[in-house]
Amino acid sequence: MLGLQLQGIDVRFPGLAAPALAIDNLSIAAGSRVALTGASGSGKSTLISILTGLERVGQGRVLWGDIDICTLSEGGRDRWRGANIGLVLQDFHLFPGLSALENVLLPARLAGALTRDIGARALDLLLRVGLARPTQMIETMSRGEMQRVAIARALLRRPGVVIADEPTASLDSEAGDAVGDLLLELSRESGCTLVVATHDLALSRRLDRRIRLAAGRIVEDGTIAERAA
Amino acid sequence: MIGFILADLRRLWAGSLVVVLLVALATALGVAVTLQERALRLGSARAADKFDLVIGAPGSETQLVLSSIFLQPSPLPLMAGTVLPRLLADPRVASAAPVGFGDSFGGYAVVGTSTGMVRELEQLSEGRVFTVLGEAVVGSAVDLPLGYAVKPTHGLAELGGHAHTELAYRIVGRLKPTGTAWDRAILVPMQAVWALHGMEVEHDEAEARHDHAHDEAASGGEAGPKHIDADAALNEDWSKVTPGLPAILVRPKSIADAYKLRQDYRDSTTLAVFPGEVLTNLYATLGDAKRVLVGVTTGAQVLVAAAILLVTILHVGQRRRQIGALRAFGAPRRAVFIIVWSELFALIASGVLVGFGLGFAAAKFIAGYLSGESGVAMPVTVAAGDGLLVSILLTFAAGLAVLPAMLAYMQSPAAALRA
Secondary structure, three states, rough: OOOOEEEEEEEOOOOOOOOOOOEEEEEEOOOEEEEEEEEEOOOOHHHHHHHHHOOOOOOOOOEEEOEEEEHHHHHHEEEEEEEEEEEEEOOOOOOOOEEEHHHHHHHHHHHOOHHHHHHHHHHHHEEEEEEOOOOEEHHOOOHHHHHEEEEEEEHHOOOOOOEEOOOOOOOHHHHHHHHHHHHHHHHHHOOOOEEEOOOOOOHHHHOOOOEEEEEEEEEEEEEEEEEOO | HHHHHHHHHEEEHHHHHHHHHHHHHHHHHHHHHHHHHHHHHHHHHHHHOOEEEEEEOOOHHHHHHHOOOOOOOOOOOOOOOHHHHHHOOOOOOOOOOEEEEEEEEEEEEEEEEOOOOOOOHHEEEEEEEEEEEEEEEEOOOOOOOOOOOOOOOOOOHOOOOOOOOOEEEEEEEOOOOOOOOHHHEEEHHHHHHHHHOOOOOOHHHOHHHHHOOOOHHHOOOOOOOOOOOOOOOOOOOOOOOOOOOOOEEEEEEOHHHHHHHHHHHOOOOOEEEHHHHHHHHHHHHHHHHHHHHHHHHHHHHHHHHHHHHHHHHHHHHHHHHHHHHHHHHOOOHHHHHHHHHHHHHHHHHHHHHHHHHHHHHHHHHHHHHHHHHHHHOOOOOOOOOHHHHHHHHHHHHHHHHHHHHHHHHHHOOHHHHHH
């Protein structure tokens, strides 16, 4: 598991006077489970891009453990992300023409990280997320099943952090609840840090901490217990 | 990775098929032109190879070769009949045979010649050589049975030629294939051709009178129909004064003799040519035509390459999110580059290879058709240079595929996912 330290983050996009994201300081303890909330355009997706190293910040530090990913090269960030971040996205981003198992294994295969142990873990994870037919083609699955495959893919290489961007937004409530359960259970089992950007109140309430963004700034940060008090 | 690439191509099979077909057709066009031009060149060279030296009346060298070697139905001016006995008496000449044209039957040229020429051309596959005036030997590609009676038409039937009723040739032999236009010829005694056209030996004391176009002799100067004895024995003593001749095929004893003969028989009354030499001049003209064709096909290939590049770049643009997702999940940029490059290269390479096969098949088909029409065997062969052409095309494809692959490589995954 990895803890996060953000310092002096300032992200600006050309043509916009105000920063898209401005965070002076943010710490997330290793193994904690955090909800990122906020309206559309509040900066959630930008923050996720920065946390995952998909986007490099112009200013500031993004420390995961003791590695500042801002100092890594493009290829270095790809390698670091593949090894340390499990990513679950709203649109699943599964690849048609491949089976569930092939989809789970694809990133590891492309990164040259596929081992016998990883192959066995993929089968275990698919069973764990409730998919008994690993060879089922992805295009024949329901959306709920697809998101389960995406969760298995995210956890395959035992990442220190799982980041989910609106994981339940495109699912009905029943499938969304099931996906939320899985994310919480599996992150607890693996002990990884979990960051979930979501509009789903039910899901955000089940996490330990909620950080709310508005206009690129943190406007609320507290544990669920604090807010309850 | 290969599984992913194949799955991707399967998913996009319709677009992939169109790209492969486009490349295949562009390649086939170039390959067919190259192979067909080579087949034509090789076939005509081999067809002419059987004939060392051709002597005719002064005029067009090309026409002399086209008429005497490729049996093109065009009238040739006649030379004095005395040239033949002079040649036969020449110690530098191994053999010399008269040839006379002008008649046809069922699309086949009827060629008057000597028994010696028939034997020199090729062995008989069946039957025997003609021995009387009314007999004929056919080339291997003449679809007429032995025993068939051939009533020649003067000129070509489709051009309004009239039938000769005075004599019918009976087919008594068939030659083995020679790969020349003579495979589609009906060979008859030269004396019969003279007789049919009123040019018998005894009527020609002054051979200068026959120094005019055969066509004129046949249509204008011909006497009315009269009986010709089909069973009259052949007299091949050419030392007597003979009527005018359109061409004589000569086999010199040595190369030196060939050059001397060509020199001696290029004067105001005769024209001696090496068919190979005349063909070389023709090839120079063909070469120019080939350059134009190659230019056109290269232009077509460049257009196809540009179209494919455009389609691919648009396609990469449409797949930005997928490519961004691959990167987001930890696939290195190198892998993304290889995937995009491999997919495009696989499609173009398949197109090139399929196109090469199509081009070869097209060249074979065209060569077969032309061979059927002319009798000249046109061997479609693949040379080392063709392998080089394929290598160049594949190298070009490899280079072409780099551009969209680089676009994918340089794409920001975050921007791609936002797209």
